[in-house]
Amino acid sequence: MELLILIFLPLVGAIATALFTKRNTAKVAALVFSIFSLAVAIGLLCKFTPDASTQFVVNFPWIEQLGINFHAGIDGISMITVLLTNVLTPLIILASFKHEYKNANAFYALVLFMQTGLLLVFTALDAFLFYIGWEAALIPIYFICATWGGKDRIKVNMKFFVYTIAGSLFMLLGIIYLFLQNPANNFELAEFYKLELDATQQGWIFWAFFIAFAIKMPIFPFHTWQPDTYTTAPTPGTMLLSGIMLKMGIYGVIRWLLPVVPQGVQDWTHIVIVLAIIGVVYAAIIAFMQKDAKRLVAYSSVSHVGLIAAGIFTLSHQGLQGSMIQMLSHGINVIGLFFVLDIINSRLATNKVDELGGLAKVAPQLAITFLIILLGTVALPGTNGFIGEFLLLMSVYSYNAWLGAVAGLTIIFGAVYMFRSYQKIMLGETNALTAGFKDINGTEKVVLYTICALIIVIGVYPKPLMQISDASVQHLLQQINHKLTGIN
């Protein structure tokens, strides 16, 4: 029951928000609803016992004739992603407060509608429900980016849309295939776990699912939609995409790919990890060349996500745990970065690194918060990025030392270009453009300080977070190993 409230509260909020035609009321209504959702999520967290069980389960028949149930629940892995969604959404809404969007009610209604879709994805235990949530999250973000985006938004978003939906249609094919193999004639995740498919079948299913997830994350070479989409989208859209939506792909791999077709994963894992590491290096090099800070962050995000993917596919405890915590950290950090750039862009109408400079002198608060977020991104010990990145690198290293070394060096390289752009934007002398820059105020302060607080708190004391998912990850690995040894 609590879970239904969690999932559908944003939807109710979306409908309510759509009815407020006054811009400011719509904003406030959206914020209030997202904070309520956060409160519900925290309530669930308090009741949550960190073992491997699935809790708060709701299960009732939805479309009986087709064997579809509304079956959802939360285990440790879901809990992390649910928290991520519900912590970031209010921040994202608050971060958009300075913008005056046309038809604000529609804008905020779409954001909240998307939240419901995301929560469905993260809690679904029925493959059909998962697919519905997957698409329900895509439609609003398409409209958000294509309506309120920048130059070339129509073309860029069409590409984004066709790309992602192409992936998801093949995933649907895979889901139908599994359903037809399932003697119980339903879409239950638990039944899918039990299926005994041979290696060829697993290989096909693996690719059907993997392409959908790889496009969403995105993993090299399926990433080409991403930098353009991030750049043209309105900032809240970019935050939703990079902060939450790409985690759908990661979560999908963990929940629907690894345990359902472990043999397929094992057969292809080497190629995937190599692709992921190529992505890490490739994106880092491109990021290094970027003049536009927003594009730089977009590419660095590809780089970081590549590492998460590589870590997951090592099928090790560190890799999975690292990816769980890194999902959360990456979400927080990346929306922080995009927000800082948005603040700069909204005042100076540019994100070109070369045109900026000396902002630290005129805006010390912005400079210090930006620095903290940046440190989190480059995974300095004591910030939230460290623990996840450390675990991920360790897992890749123990999988293959060479790959680990390449990935590790790239992360250091990442720090270089991040600090270089920080130096150019914040340090040095002010120029004609930046001299009159006003420091952050009002809602901007609230958002940035919250993000910084999260970065430091999680960085210093990540243990409670790690505990949430620990038992579930352990259980998942047992399941995978059990199935693998059963077949061999």
Added chain:
Amino acid sequence: MNIIITIALTALVVLYTGLFKAKKALLPITLLGLLVALGFTICSWDQPTVHFGMMQIDNFALAFASISIIGTFFIFLLTQRYFAENSQNIAEYFTLILFALCGIIIMVSYKNLSMLFVGIEIMSVCLYILAGIRKLNFASNEASLKYFLMGAFSTGFLLFGIALIYGATGSFDIDVIQTNLVNNVTNVSPLFYPGIILIMVGLCFKVGAAPFHFWTPDVYEGAPSLITAFMSTVVKTAGFAAFLRLFAGAFEPLHDFWMPALMVIVIITLCLGNITALYQKNFKRMLAYSSISHAGYLLFSLIVLTAHSASNVLVYAAAYTFASIVAFAVLINVKQKTGSDDIESFNGLAKRNPLAALALTIAMLSLAGIPLTAGFIGKYVMFLNVMENYQVILVVIAILNALVGFYYYFRVIIAVYFKEGKEVELDTPVQYKVVLVISTIVILVLGIYPALILNLI
């Protein structure tokens, strides 16, 4: 039987009312007649009857009859303001549509091949006239003539096929034909094979499946929009019901023989419809080609025959009908204001009329097959049906086509929301609003809770 009688009587009453120039009474009488017919349809649910060995009113027939009647009802609601500007002979319009509906009811409930022919002819003759009812319009005349020639041609095929089947079995009754086939599985009369193929060709003409689709775009574009709406929804649904009754019923024992031929037709239809639709600038033409591609998806149900084939067609047809009606309603509305039915004339519709824009968007999403709309469920059950028989390649082709479909349906959405248009206020008459709102709700309800109509028949 009551259904046909009611509709035919309504048609006659309307004709006489028109004679006495009581224009205002036409629409209420028609709508009332349709409601009574719908009432009869619903009352006869679960009470299968056979009339004179010619017509079999079972749940299959009733379900398709209901969709046809509801679709026609909505199309009549759209006549407000439409005919007044186009013609003096509104009564004839109404009568012809109603008679066509009679033919359609016969088509969905025939038990005898001669009734199939009679039903198709009653419907087609009315449509030939309706397509050309704008006497002074060149395109309309062209559409009518083309439709007539092609239609007559296809009827010839159909009739020849029926004759061959009669030659093989000595009967027009579809149950007798089926029994004949079942009893002689090893020794089927050779007349059956050309007979089945010819009937298939004839029916493919009627439903507009490639490569027998050439009339569709021109006729759809040339005919008055309202008639096009009628043709592409109600008529098409009836065509599929007729198809299904024969091929999933009587010819089912020879499935292995005609399935490969149909499979080729399906693949050509899907690819051709979708790829050509991609290049259309005219909204009506685009809908025509998209209707060809939908015919392809609908034929999926015949590739693999299961207990659910009929039900799947019903779901798909319902989804398609309601979405198309919304599309045509908005099209007529826009065309009256801007004088053009190009996709460009939809530019900026969101500002001019948010309701129409939203309804059109949901309709397009449904036609494209996005989850939570009826169109998705329709496509889903079709895919599921075919996957059950491991026709994975076919599903992959269908998925690639669905992707192409997204592209051109989204072009309409892009025009509506993201392009700047001329700031002409677009007012929607009340009846249009009713149609838009109800259809949109139906699309969403069927998309979110399709259990309502799944496996109904």
